[in-house]
Amino acid sequence: MTTPSSTALRQTTYALTAMLCAALSVSAQPPRTRSWAADNGNGTYSNPLFYDEFSDPDMIRVGPDYYLTGTTMHTMPGLPILHSQDLVNWRIIGYAFDRLDLGPDFRLEDGKEIYGQGIWAPSFRFHNGTYYIFANVNRFGLQVFRASDPRGPWKHNRIQQGLHDLSVLFDDDGRIYAVYGASTIRIVELNADLTALVPGTDRVLIDKSLGMGEGSHIYKLKGKYYIVSAVPGAHVPMKCARAESLAGPWEVKTISENESLGIGQGNRPKNFRRPAPPFEITPPNPSESLSLTLHQGGIIDTVTGEWWGYSMQDHNAVGRLTSLSPVTWVDGWPYFGLPGNLTRTPSLWVKPNTGRTSPLTAPYDRNDGFAGPKLQQVWQWNHLPDDSKWSLTERPGYLRLHSLPAPDFWLARDTLTQRVMGPESIATTELDAAGLRNGDSAGLALLNLPYSWIGASRQADQLTLEFFDQRTAKPVREPLPGTRIWLRVHCDFDKETARFSYSANGKEFKDLGPELPLAFQLKTFQGVRFGLFHYNASGAAGGQADFDSFTVLEPRPRGLIEPIPAGRWITFSDLSNGSSLTVVDGKLLTAAGVGKASAFQVVDRGRGRIALRTAKGQFVSVSGAGKPGEVLLKPGKPGDAETFQWVDLQRGDTLLLSLATHRYIAAPKEPGLVSADHPGPAPDRKDGSCFTWKPAQR
Numbered sequence: 001m002t003t004p005s006s007t008a009l010r011q012t013t014y015a016l017t018a019m020l021c022a023a024l025s026v027s028a029q030p031p032r033t034r035s036w037a038a039d040n041g042n043g044t045y046s047n048p049l050f051y052d053e054f055s056d057p058d059m060i061r062v063g064p065d066y067y068l069t070g071t072t073m074h075t076m077p078g079l080p081i082l083h084s085q086d087l088v089n090w091r092i093i094g095y096a097f098d099r100l101d102l103g104p105d106f107r108l109e110d111g112k113e114i115y116g117q118g119i120w121a122p123s124f125r126f127h128n129g130t131y132y133i134f135a136n137v138n139r140f141g142l143q144v145f146r147a148s149d150p151r152g153p154w155k156h157n158r159i160q161q162g163l164h165d166l167s168v169l170f171d172d173d174g175r176i177y178a179v180y181g182a183s184t185i186r187i188v189e190l191n192a193d194l195t196a197l198v199p200g201t202d203r204v205l206i207d208k209s210l211g212m213g214e215g216s217h218i219y220k221l222k223g224k225y226y227i228v229s230a231v232p233g234a235h236v237p238m239k240c241a242r243a244e245s246l247a248g249p250w251e252v253k254t255i256s257e258n259e260s261l262g263i264g265q266g267n268r269p270k271n272f273r274r275p276a277p278p279f280e281i282t283p284p285n286p287s288e289s290l291s292l293t294l295h296q297g298g299i300i301d302t303v304t305g306e307w308w309g310y311s312m313q314d315h316n317a318v319g320r321l322t323s324l325s326p327v328t329w330v331d332g333w334p335y336f337g338l339p340g341n342l343t344r345t346p347s348l349w350v351k352p353n354t355g356r357t358s359p360l361t362a363p364y365d366r367n368d369g370f371a372g373p374k375l376q377q378v379w380q381w382n383h384l385p386d387d388s389k390w391s392l393t394e395r396p397g398y399l400r401l402h403s404l405p406a407p408d409f410w411l412a413r414d415t416l417t418q419r420v421m422g423p424e425s426i427a428t429t430e431l432d433a434a435g436l437r438n439g440d441s442a443g444l445a446l447l448n449l450p451y452s453w454i455g456a457s458r459q460a461d462q463l464t465l466e467f468f469d470q471r472t473a474k475p476v477r478e479p480l481p482g483t484r485i486w487l488r489v490h491c492d493f494d495k496e497t498a499r500f501s502y503s504a505n506g507k508e509f510k511d512l513g514p515e516l517p518l519a520f521q522l523k524t525f526q527g528v529r530f531g532l533f534h535y536n537a538s539g540a541a542g543g544q545a546d547f548d549s550f551t552v553l554e555p556r557p558r559g560l561i562e563p564i565p566a567g568r569w570i571t572f573s574d575l576s577n578g579s580s581l582t583v584v585d586g587k588l589l590t591a592a593g594v595g596k597a598s599a600f601q602v603v604d605r606g607r608g609r610i611a612l613r614t615a616k617g618q619f620v621s622v623s624g625a626g627k628p629g630e631v632l633l634k635p636g637k638p639g640d641a642e643t644f645q646w647v648d649l650q651r652g653d654t655l656l657l658s659l660a661t662h663r664y665i666a667a668p669k670e671p672g673l674v675s676a677d678h679p680g681p682a683p684d685r686k687d688g689s690c691f692t693w694k695p696a697q698r
Contacts, residue, residue, distance in 0.1 A: 035362035036421055036557050038088050038324070039351070043607035045088040045324065046348045046559020046648070047261055050363060052419035053319030053527040055312050056121040056215060058167075059300050060131075064356055066300070067126075067150050068135055068310075069096070071321070073118040073525060075380035075405070075417065076100065079133055081150050082363055085356040087300075087308060087324060090363045092377045096133050096145040096154045099382055103140075108383045108406075108413045113447075116525035118335070119143070121165040121215055121296075123178075128170075132194070134178070136162050142178075144194050144263065167218040167227070172255065176248070178689060182214035212239050217298030226334070228255070230296035232264070234314040237343075238295050239332060256311065256336035257343040258289030261323070262649050262690070263309055264683025266316030267496045267519035277473040279450045281517045284316075284496070286684040290658060294318070294323055294345055302354045309336045309345075317518035318422040318493040319446070319527020324352075338662035340628070344680045348559060348647045350607050366418065366552040370399040375416070382415040382447060382531065385439050390414050395546055401534035403440045403542035409451055409468070412535035417447055420495040420528045423650060424555050427530045430506065430548035431456060433463060434483040439538030441466065442545035444487040445531040446498060449523045452516055453533065454487050454500040456480055458543075467500055467513035467529055476513050491518065491528065493653055494686045498528075556650070564646045566604035569696040571597040574667040575653050576686035581667065581674065583614055588631050588674050590667045599696035603638065609659070610646050611638035620644075622676040626659035629677030631665070652689040655681060664689040 019493040036051040056071040064085055072078035079096035100119070105112035123136040133145040133154075142159040163180035168190070170176055176190040187309040189201035194585070205211050214230035219225075227241040238256035243249060268282045297311025307327035315321040325336040325345035333340040338349075364378035369390055389402040399416070406412040420427075429444050433456035436442060443466075444457015450470035457466045463483065467476040486503040497519045501509040518528055532550065536542035572581040580597030591597055600612040600620070612620040618633040619642040634642065640659045647655035647664075658676040666678035666688040678689045 004601055014052060034557050035366055035552070035554055037360050037362050038559060039358075040348070040558065040560040041360060041609060042560070043350055044348055044560075044562075045351050045646075046650070047323035047345065048264060048313070048315070048321035049088065049090070049310075049324050050322055051318065051422040052321075054322040055320035055526075056165075057297055057310050057312060057322045058122055058124040058217065059298065059310055060124050061300055062126050062131075063303075064303060064354065066354075067124065067131070069122050069124050071120055071122065072380070073116060073120065073384050074114045075104075075118075076384050077136065077380060078119045079122060079145065080377075083150070084358065086354050086358040087171045087302070087352045089358040089360055089361045091272075092363050094151045094377070097156060097185075099384060100137075100143070102137065106384050107386075107516075111411065113383065113411065116523055120247055123167045123217075125168050125170065132168070134166055136164055136166060136180075138162065142166070146194070157195055159190075159194075159196060165214045165216060167216045169218045169220060169225075171220065172501070177218075179216045179218050179227060181216075183208040183212065185212050185216060185227065185229070185241070203357075205246065206241055206248075206250050206252075206678070210241065210250060212252060213296075214242055215296035219299070224332070226299075228298050228334075230311075232553055233295075234292055235290055236293060236295050238297070238311060238336065240271055242332070253333050254343060255334060256294055256309070256325070256345070258678060259294045259336070259343065261294070261345070261347045262681035262683060262685055263292045263313065263315060264288075265290040265292060267517050269521050271518045278448070279471040281471070281519055288682045288684075291683050294325070294336070297322075299327055301666045302352055304353045304355050306353055307334060308352055309334070314520060315422070315527075316493065316520045317496045317528050318420060319520070321422075329666050337498070337535065340624070341662040341679055345651060346645070346647065347681075348608065348645065348657075350645075357526065362557075364418075366421070367550065368399075369397070369549045370547065371397050375399075378418045378607065379416055380418065382417050382529075383413065385414045390416075398546040398548055399532065399550075401442065401532065401545045401547070403437070403442070403534045403536040403545070405537075405539050405541060406535040407537060408471075409441075409445055409453055409533055409535065412436050412533050412643045413532045415445070415447065415533040416675075417529040420446075420493070420530055421552060421554050424492050424494070425491075426488065426490045426553040426555070428486060428488040428553075428674070429532060429550045430484070430486050432484050432546040433458075433480070435544035435546065436463065437543035439536040439540070440534065440542040440545070441537065442534035443532075444489060444500075445533050446489060446491070446516075446518070447524070447529040447531045448518065448520045448527075450519075452500070452513075453500070453531075454489065454502060455533075456483075456485060456545075465502060465512065469513060471516075478512065489530070493518070499642070504574065559650060560608075560648050561650055561652075562648075564608065564610060565602050565693070565695075566610065567602065569599045569601050569698055570693045571599055571696050572599070572654075572691045572693050574688060575690040575692055576667075576669070577690055579667065579671065581691075586618075586633055588620060590632065590674065591672050597696075599698060605638065605643050608646055609643050611642045611644070622658040622660040622665075629658075629661050629663060629675045631676055633676050649681060649685070649690065651685070652692060653681075653685055654693055655689055655691070665691075667691075
């Protein structure tokens, strides 16, 4: 039987899955675990931990339990609390607040808004039986939340002064400090009940000449003070400062650098700060100098004594994603990465040993039939909602949105949003538009800048189907085939494209409008979001829109796209030029002009690790000493030198991470010997470390 190549098989699988999703009715409810989960089910995990936005993460451990929160800016409720016992499988357990009303701009009133403002870079702490979250709100000071149970209820108080990207330390002597700022790191003491700053205690802690950044995370470990921070930007390293006392002197090291997970800069709008058309989109730039590095995060330990790092990455249009990194301590410094390849996080690695096991799960239930008493916890409102204008009970089984006056979608209140899912997701909703009045528009949107939507509009007593793209501000309209309509958007965040479609029966869908480019921008400071909306552009309140259900289908919900071909004979080709790996005179080299592709049997070594056996019974082996990274062929049983972590980069390419060097097998640009000394993949995936494989003809 002829078997297609690995790349072709992946492409066929993606296409068939998309066709299947397009054919499914919105009533189909995929199981929870078909949403992205980092757990590969074989003892390994893949980065990112979440393939939806989770920016500026901060994490604590309380006994065997881990808790995580992050930036939520203008969305409500805010400050999600996620829980895990293995650092890989997480589940939302609540939010620190439902509402934060600090004025009309938080409510999208009087033409005001707080896009890209609100809750930033929180600090999560546990002390003396109480959980704390501290978060700065620009112009509105420091917000303090506290609870005896991370599930809530949370109490809130405000400190008038604002502290940029703060981190809080409960020191051993009972004093409480906050470090904050960018480049110049400052420190200030908080009073015992966390209601005010202590006068006269604010001072410079670390001068900007030492090269620190922002997003500080402060720790006291074995009597020493550590501060982890990120240089501002998307292509930047993480720094760590260390001192014996808060008086200094401080030393600074780079602990994470150049780790992009093979992701380069994608689409960018040129005028993102001005929400008005026309928008010009700058296309992706695969230059390695624009690699999107992991940055801004912290470190955490396990009860078994392991240390792990967590940090975010500006992962283009899907938003800022969180990844998990093994930490290697060297001379008292916590480097992200593995021995032999410090400052570089593997895209796929073995799961942490936390002393606990957890079932594979996703953080949220993304689908909602609107039949329960509450919305699913994944939902967040765009700004503060008017709770009198939406309901789950007025028409049981439906989300009813009453329209409020707004000039456009950007300023429409009561828009219900959730994060888009990468690497690919298809959102579908069923809309009953019978209750729309003149001036109303309702439907399914991608909240971004520029934004876009598909929906129903009523003008001059006529219902029409409408597609709107803010890039051009030129709507596309068709007759509405009845008052009940299914609306869909298909997003591919590898390609950064989206396409809207509709259906009159929930089965056959027809595209409306062109394929759209998706972009990451710094106005909302978030990735793209799905949104359900209803507003009236005539300046008055209008009618009602009823949404029957909302479903997200994910064609690729795992980091290990396809099973490791254990036991099979395969060949490898270099993604950069198509040259194959071959064995010639007992050496492993690229095949261009020197021989045909050699077959290797994939020998399972457990936990996603493999050895490669040649036709003569030898194993591909890597030297970890003498000539580190030298690739040889050796007989006998495989050990660590002959073992590789099989790394799936999720776009049809595979890497082989040597356990001897913790670096990758890489083919040279010109025909010659391969080596295992490559630190990590480049954004264009053509640096010799990325391979495709296919079954060998034997």
